Amino acid sequence: MSILNNSRFVWSRVSQLDVRHHVGEETATLIYRAVLIVLIALVLAFATAAFSAAPNLLNVLRQASLMFLLASGLTLVILSGGFDLSIAANLTLSACLAAGVMKTGGSPILAAATALSCSTLIGLLNGLAVTLLRLPPFLATYGMLWVVQGLAFHYMGGNEIYGFPTAFRTLGTGFLGGIPLPVYMMVFVLIGATIVTGGLNFGREIYAIGANSEVARLSGIPVRRRKIAVYTISGLMSGIAALVYLARVNAADSAMGEPLLLPVIAAILIGGTSLFGGAGSLLGTLSGCVILALVIDGMNLLNLNANWQPLVIGSVLLIAVLADVLGRGRKERIG
């Protein structure tokens, strides 16, 4: 609501380009992202006719939703000043386990329960390693990445498991009122997480820990417990994303999650969440996911050889980090 009012206000003074003078930092960031999304979409619409087709647009939305499910947990971790490099490997292992359960005749419910317990456990272990062992988050979760990935390799033994019950596949491929089911999940998670981060004490404490964990500790926030909680939530979200992804592609292999790691991190940074903790929002992450989904879709539509994709995504990631730090520097200079 306020975004709408503010944006009208802003566009009435287009000559003054820096939106930040008129609205809050947060809103300004979101407006910039929205403009960027429209620009990319326009470029793609002119470049390829296939882009504007409804199935393609829905596909972009579905891809963005999937990324957002994975990114939402990591956003919380980053807001608290931590990091989680294990999310994509976690998705892989959880999806492979769920696939294995269904392949051996287990019900989709049992498969989902297996995936979610596995992913949540991995998140909990990350949280314990970061708090109890005081390991730097990127180190602990990087080690976890390879351990989890190794378990997935071992479990799959180089094979692929495919063909799941229709009821399960609906989770990824189903529609409700013409809109893919994952989009509803995304909206649900977005609303839930925004309420938690914006309104509840838990969310405020996460921001406080990310801004300065020592001050947070001294003001009586149970820093360790909150940190363990965010890593556990991140694990849980990886499991949810694993189920949606598995349902969508209808196949599991031990490399399925890996290509998601860089785009998801890039999406979060583009969404304005700071790597240094304490600043950012879930809505920003959503805008970043849409941007990355558009970029990936554009590369596919323009028939850019898949070999180029790591190069493009890696560059986007670096540009996003650069923008984060340079923007922060400017803010500090402004005061």
Next chain:
Amino acid sequence: MEASVERVSVVRTRRPVPSIVATSAVLAVAAMLGVPGFASSGNVTNIGLQVSILLIIAMPMTLVILSEGLDLSVGALLSLCAVVFAQTLGLGWGMALALGASVAVGMLTGLFNGALIAKLGLPPFVVTLGTLGIAHGIALVLTDGNAVVVGNPSVAQLYAWTILGIPFPVIFALLAYALTHLLLYHTRFGTYVFAIGGNRDALLLAGIKAKAFHIAIYVFGGLMVGLAALVLVGRMNSAEPASAIGMEFDAIAAVVLGGTSFERGEGWLFGTVMGVVTIGVLRNALNLLGIESSLQVVSVGILVLLVVVIDSVRKSRVNGAKA
């Protein structure tokens, strides 16, 4: 007040024997007793060959971690350097010139990483994650995803060359260790590496160009990776765009096993050597026992976790005794 706190922490840093000494000894004895064929001379040579590349890339990783950094791009960069080395050989370049190209690619990437990290203050793990993607992407684009087979026989000959029974890759790796030791303990550069991790602000206030030295750490890393490509290509007689991806995991694990800390610039270069040998022994023993490489990764992870837990318990005990 401030000063007395400092003094306490100085006393604390008089560390007991690092856990890696006991860990590697226990592991080696267990492998000798429990794994048939482990103690044969042929197998020992084999371990040496297997750890040579790891030792070369773990040396600069120690310096990077000492400076409170991390380099996740090493594996992807090594693959890229190997591709560049093999492709320039394929163009008919001599081995020295081709190695020069590989080293140039490595050092340029190191310069790029270092500049972003030191000049702009970007977090090392994200920067090197980005360069991981870029290096992997370039290697894929250059090769179109295929392996580059080396026609020039001299690389494989050099790999197989032995001096007094010691294989060339082992000698090469030991030279890399000697060079790094010299740089770290006998030059101003080395002193600053410890200081960048320990107290960068003091270094800046003292008027030292800390940023230049900080960048130099990553450039040195690129140099070593570029050189390691020679051993990698010699071993496989070909280069694949993803052949070394993930190798930075073993390098980081070796440094952490060796007792180098991510904080306060504490570390021990020879500890990394012991960490490398420990990982080599563990992987070799598991190989002989027929355990596949995916579970070896898991075992290395568990070993590192074990050592970290032991160290953290010991440290809290020392601190407890002091308090």
